[in-house]
Amino acid sequence: MKYVDEYRDPKLAKGVAAAIAAEVDSGRIYRFMEFCGGHTHAISRYGVEDMLPNNVAMIHGPGCPVCVLPVGRIDDAIRLASDPRVTLCTYADLMRVPASRGANLLKARAGGADIRMVYSTLDALRIAEAEPEREVVFLAIGFETTTPPTALAIKQAKAKALRNFSVFCNHVLTPVAMRAILAGESDEATALDGIVGPAHVSTVIGARPYEFVANEYGKPVVISGFEPLDVMQSILMLVRQINEGRCAVENQYLRAVTHDGNARAQREMDEVFELRESFEWRGLGVVPHSALRLADAFAEFDAEKRFGVHTVAAADNPACECGAILRGAKKPTDCRLFGSLCTPETPMGSCMVSSEGSCAAHYAYGRFRDRSRARMERAAS
Amino acid sequence: MSLVMKPVRRKLDVRNGRVDLSHGSGGRAMAQLIADIFHDAFGNDWLRRNDDQASLDAQDGCLVMTTDGYVVSPLFFPGGDIGSLSVHGTINDIAMAGATPKYLSASFIIEEGFALADLKRIAQSMGDASRAADVPIVAGDTKIVERGKADGVFISTAGVGVLPHGLSLSSDKARPGDAVLISGSMGDHGVAIMSRRENLEFGVEIMSDSAALHGLTAAMVGAAGDALRVMRDPTRGGLAAALNEIAHQSNVGFMIDEELIPVKPQVAAACEFLGLDPLYVANEGKLMAICAPEAADVLLDAMRAHPLGREATLIGHVVEDERNFVEMTTRFGGGRIVDWLSGEQLPRIC
Numbered sequence: 209m210k211y212v213d214e215y216r217d218p219k220l221a222k223g224v225a226a227a228i229a230a231e232v233d234s235g236r237i238y239r240f241m242e243f244c245g246g247h248t249h250a251i252s253r254y255g256v257e258d259m260l261p262n263n264v265a266m267i268h269g270p271g272c273p274v275c276v277l278p279v280g281r282i283d284d285a286i287r288l289a290s291d292p293r294v295t296l297c298t299y300a301d302l303m304r305v306p307a308s309r310g311a312n313l314l315k316a317r318a319g320g321a322d323i324r325m326v327y328s329t330l331d332a333l334r335i336a337e338a339e340p341e342r343e344v345v346f347l348a349i350g351f352e353t354t355t356p357p358t359a360l361a362i363k364q365a366k367a368k369a370l371r372n373f374s375v376f377c378n379h380v381l382t383p384v385a386m387r388a389i390l391a392g393e394s395d396e397a398t399a400l401d402g403i404v405g406p407a408h409v410s411t412v413i414g415a416r417p418y419e420f421v422a423n424e425y426g427k428p429v430v431i432s433g434f435e436p437l438d439v440m441q442s443i444l445m446l447v448r449q450i451n452e453g454r455c456a457v458e459n460q461y462l463r464a465v466t467h468d469g470n471a472r473a474q475r476e477m478d479e480v481f482e483l484r485e486s487f488e489w490r491g492l493g494v495v496p497h498s499a500l501r502l503a504d505a506f507a508e509f510d511a512e513k514r515f516g517v518h519t520v521a522a523a524d525n526p527a528c529e530c531g532a533i534l535r536g537a538k539k540p541t542d543c544r545l546f547g548s549l550c551t552p553e554t555p556m557g558s559c560m561v562s563s564e565g566s567c568a569a570h571y572a573y574g575r576f577r578d579r580s581r582a583r584m585e586r587a588a589s
Numbered sequence: 590m591s592l593v594m595k596p597v598r599r600k601l602d603v604r605n606g607r608v609d610l611s612h613g614s615g616g617r618a619m620a621q622l623i624a625d626i627f628h629d630a631f632g633n634d635w636l637r638r639n640d641d642q643a644s645l646d647a648q649d650g651c652l653v654m655t656t657d658g659y660v661v662s663p664l665f666f667p668g669g670d671i672g673s674l675s676v677h678g679t680i681n682d683i684a685m686a687g688a689t690p691k692y693l694s695a696s697f698i699i700e701e702g703f704a705l706a707d708l709k710r711i712a713q714s715m716g717d718a719s720r721a722a723d724v725p726i727v728a729g730d731t732k733i734v735e736r737g738k739a740d741g742v743f744i745s746t747a748g749v750g751v752l753p754h755g756l757s758l759s760s761d762k763a764r765p766g767d768a769v770l771i772s773g774s775m776g777d778h779g780v781a782i783m784s785r786r787e788n789l790e791f792g793v794e795i796m797s798d799s800a801a802l803h804g805l806t807a808a809m810v811g812a813a814g815d816a817l818r819v820m821r822d823p824t825r826g827g828l829a830a831a832l833n834e835i836a837h838q839s840n841v842g843f844m845i846d847e848e849l850i851p852v853k854p855q856v857a858a859a860c861e862f863l864g865l866d867p868l869y870v871a872n873e874g875k876l877m878a879i880c881a882p883e884a885a886d887v888l889l890d891a892m893r894a895h896p897l898g899r900e901a902t903l904i905g906h907v908v909e910d911e912r913n914f915v916e917m918t919t920r921f922g923g924g925r926i927v928d929w930l931s932g933e934q935l936p937r938i939c
Contacts, residue, residue, distance in 0.1 A: 209858050218922045225922075255923015436921050552928075573925040576914050 215435030216254065224440040225259040231447055238264045240446055241536050242404040243386065245272030245564025246434040252573035254436035264443065268566035270385055270491055270534040271406060273350040274301045275558045275565045278488045279522040281378055282307040285347050288376060288515055289313065289321040295339070297332035298347040300325040301562045304555060308522045329361035329375075336365070336373035345511045346375045353408040355379045355500065356473035359480035362502065362509050374511040377501050380487065382409045383417040384498040389535055390425045392492075400536065402446040404439060405431040407461050412477075414469025415459050422455045433461040480506055488521055490558055491534025530557035533566055540567040541578055547571060601625040606705040613699075613733030626709055627729055630716035635727035643727035645692055651752040655682040659744040664711065666785050668778075668797030669873075672715035675744045677801045677873060678824070680722055683750035684803035685820045685876065687758045687810045690750040693719060694728040700739040711742065722801040724748075756810065762818040763839035767907040768885035770878045772805060772892055773798070773900040774851040775828055779870035780859045787863070793855045800874030805895045809878060812891030816884030822876050827869040829927045831877055832915045842910025845927070847920045849904045869930045879907060 232238065242248055248268045251257060257266065270276050282305050289296040296313075303314045303325065317323040322342070326332050329346055336344035348358045358375060365373045386403065393399045405418055410431045418429045428449040432442035442460040449455060459465050480503060487499030502510040511517065524530060528550070529543035540546050540559070550556040552568055559565035563572070601621055611618040628636050635643040659675040669677075676693065683690040695715065699708065719726050777798040784795055806820060819839075823831040828850070832843050852860075852867045860867050874897065880888050885903060892898030905917075915927040 209854060209861065212858075212861055216921050218920060221922050253919070253925060254921040255919045255925045256921075258923040436923075572928045576912075576916050576924070576926050 212435070215433065215437045217437065220437055221259060221440060224437065224444055228264065228440070228444050228447060229261050231444070231451060232261050232263060233451060234263065236263065238447060238450065239267060239399070239401045240264065240404055240443060241267045241269045241389070241400050241402075242432075242439065243269035243271045243382070244406045244409070244434070245275070245562065245566075245569075246407060247404055247432065247439055248272070248566055248569050249564050250434055250436050250439055252569035255573075256436050256439055257574065257577070259440065260443065264447070267400065267536040268533065268569075269403075269536060270389070270489070271351065271382070271409075272559070272562050272564040272566075273354070273380070274305060274562035275530065275534060276380065276385075276489045276491060277302070277305065277349055277378055277558065278490045279306070279308055279524060280488065280519045282312070283522055284517050284519050285376060286311055286313060286316045286321070288345055288511065288517065289316050289323050291343070291515065293343045294515075295322045295324060295335060295342040295344045296347060297324050297326045297335060297344060299327075299349065302347060302349065305558050305561050306525070306555060329357050333361050333364060333370070333373060336370050337368070340372055342372060344373050345515075346373070347378070348375050349378045351380060351382045351406070351409045352412045352477070355481065356412060356470075356476050359476040362480050362506050363476070365509055366506065374509050374514050375502065376511040376517070377481070379481065379500040380489065381498050381500070382406055382413065383420070384495060385489065385492060386418070386421060388489075388492045388495050388498070390421065390427070392535060398537070400427060401450055402428040402430070404442050404446070405429045405457070407432060407434045407438070407464070410459075410461065410465040410469065412470050412473045415457050415465060415467050416469070418457045422457055426455050428455040429457045431457070431459045431461050431465050433464065479503070488519075489534075490524065491531040525556050528557040530559045530567075533559055540570040543567070547575065601705060603705045603709050608699050608701060608703045608705060608708065608733055610701055610733055610735070613731060619731070623729075623731060626705070626712050627731070630709070630712035631719065631726045631729070632716065633725045633727065635725065636729065643692070643694075645727065645749070648691065648751040650754055651688075653683050653686045653688040653750040653752050654747065655679060656745070656747045657682060659746070660740070661782065662740060663782075663785055664707065664741050666797055667781050667794050669799035670711055670714050671742065671744055672711035672713075673718040674797075674799050674873060675746050676715050676718035676722065676724070676726075677799050679746040679748040680724055680801040680803055681822045681873075681876070683748045684801075684806040685758070685822055686750070686752055687756050687806060687817065687820065688750035688752035689807065690722070690724045690748055690803050692749045693724055693726045694747045695726050696730040696732075696745040698732050698734060698739050698743040698745070700741055701733055701736040703741055708742065718801065722803065724801075724803075756815065758817060758820055760819055760821065760835045760838040763835050763841050763879045763907045764818070764881075765841055765907050765909040766882050767818060767879050768882050768903055769832075769843060769845060769905045769907065770880065770885065770889060770892065770901060770903050771828065771850070772802075772876045772878075772898040774853050774856065775823070775872060775875065776852055776856045776860060776865075776867035776870035778873040779827070780856045780863075780865070780867075782871075783863060783865070784859055795853075795855050795859060798872055798874035800897055802874065802876055802897060805876070805892065805897045808891045808895050808898075809888060813880055813884045813888045816881040817878060817888065818881070819879040820876055823872050825871050826930050827867070827871055828877060829866075829868045829915065830930060832927065833913070833929045835879065836910075836913040836915055839907070840911070840913065842908045842913055843905055843915040844908045845905030845915065845917045847917050849902060851900055851902060868927055882906075
């Protein structure tokens, strides 16, 4: 398959793996966070970990839109869907995310709520046009990748004077989350050495917004595509920066990302959305200026205003380690629910739901390594 | 001149007519629907007798029975339709035991308003598939439900076959060291359905692989005998589900190699686009077989000699593993698990 196979070529992979192995300093550990769930998924699905030296540790980041949505907002979505006038349109990944008291959207649907799975915002718009008697609410989630399409859908709805379409906006901002993680690092020994930076998000916002990571925190960032060879090449670029004592924002994903990003998409976002004072993230807690809501000019399409949504913060399951895992402070296997009470069939936390979640990726692809690793750790101690 | 008037028997208007509730009432309309659509398409003496049951000669050997339901949407897809699919699927369930399929039954739940022309087309396709496979449909039933209570037509089948005494294939018979073979490319059926459902055009039409596999399985049983341990058609959940089920039932693990698993380029491209993994996508004309390692070559030769097994290939081995993992070396060069599918295959959103 053209434009895909090139980035999954086993021969090239062996070459990059050999270069990484040759260039790492065996006297130190390299701790890299891959920010996006897309990277986490690629690393797990293609077995990239098996091709890295033991002293290169990949730490999964919070870049999974489904994972970072807090319980309170899922509760809101279920409340919205329970309104008999409402048709709630959502991406399929959200259906099984646990809400308060064991609820989720899948169960709400089985209980009679009109919840429909869509592939894009435009599907929701089409439903609103086709069924004018229904109040169609689009449950919008995601980082800067999915925000411009939501903006365009809202503008289309306005142009068409669609009165039965609104958006429950949960769009969040990548650079702010990255800062929250770096600012929260307290332990020198577990601090990150570098970041594998977002792929699709960066096509929109460009490379510039990550400069603070190098300038203020002195850590390298390499923006990386989502194919396994992209990730491996980015790891090699990070290793080289560290070995050379440099820290800069470098762009491995040159075929899609420019320094300034997609100006048109940025304009659409700026026009339709404005910054929230603060927003709660699963894992990161309440982070100031980290999310978007509809600007006043588009307030009529804001489901929170139309239906009077007042989010009540709700606690995660106390035994669930999703929070620490999303901050990169713990591994999926550090959670005592992992693989026992919490599985993809019975997720207790959001990281076990989306295929981009760290726990789901490790459970589905990587857990065969756990026993040998546990044995090695026991032997070492 | 007789004073008793014989009612004029109007022909069923197959071209423009629609199924209505009278077709399920047990009256003349129902009798006509059954005669003109189903008897006409399935044509055999058992059905023409119009009894409520079919009497079949008792067979030597072990009786093998299965039942299956078909609710596919859309009803017509590239490479088949719900009718041919129901015949192939039922035959394959019998064939995977190593048995010879003998008879089928079919029960139709039809939605009021369903076009008679579509029903006729489905029935003809079932009749053609059953004749081609030499497995007659000997009993049937129709029920009509109100509009909105079904989606066009649902078909429920049963199948009966015969297994020679002494032969026993079962999912709990895989042993460490055994070879794992598949008969051809993975994912064709599911992708054909998905591309039609999502109105996706890929330049090349992707055809379902729907086919009756009892000819192939007979050749395999003939070649390998009881060195053949397990056969399975990887339908819903694809190869991944079939391997995981067998791993649990046999209390073993698998080690397979992604490089060796054939996937058509157009299927791989569609899966990439839809966010699907071909290992989890349904097949309706492929099988997976597990056999003693020394029988693998003979079995592969027998499979490749059959038109439905030309691309047969070895994809890996059974290993000892009390965790029952299906491990795979990826084409990229790393390792991963091929786990059970959880929920449906979810599209990735960013």
